[in-house]
């Protein structure tokens with residue numbers, strides 16, 4: 001163990017998931033990542049921050065950052081990439097080994113407060129979580145009022161009036177109608193027009 005947590009990761013004494021290593025720089029997945037594909041990029045040679053990194057290592061980091069941005073865009077699928085660099089505590093630096101966050105960005109375009117009568121099976125919708133939790137979840141609407149729902153907790157076997165059944169596209173994630181039954185369409189706060 002050295003006195004620098006990022007030097008420890010460079011030396012391999014930490015279990016960080018490595019993404020890219022070109023000899024001069026290392027990119028790995030921070031815990032927790034801000035988005036899927038978010039990586040932390042560091043020069044292997046210790047430098048406190050932008051004020052004392054060598055021009056050679058700075059150039060190596062810049063070239064690696066571009067390679068990572070291209071990897072995020074072309075392999076992981078995104079349009080935008082953000083990079084964050086902080087210097088000294090007053091500049092919000094939290095670890096004193098030069099690092100750059102390379103963050104894959106994706107946005108979801110939504111229609112807010114859609115008319116429940118215009119919702120269709122197959123729509124991806126944003127739903128207000130259970131009362132009091134304040135969080136939002138995104139699910140796919142798979143059945144609407146009057147549809148049969150034998151495998152679901154629907155009382156008489158039909159989706160009730162002004163309700164729908166929702167499923168997670170990632171079936172392992174659950175937290176959908178398999179667990180909670182039909183949801184009132186009044187809890188749909190947005191309909192997705194273009195996904196990530």
Ligand SMILES: [Zn+2]
Pocket residue numbers: 004005006007008045046047096097
């Ligand atoms: Zn270091």
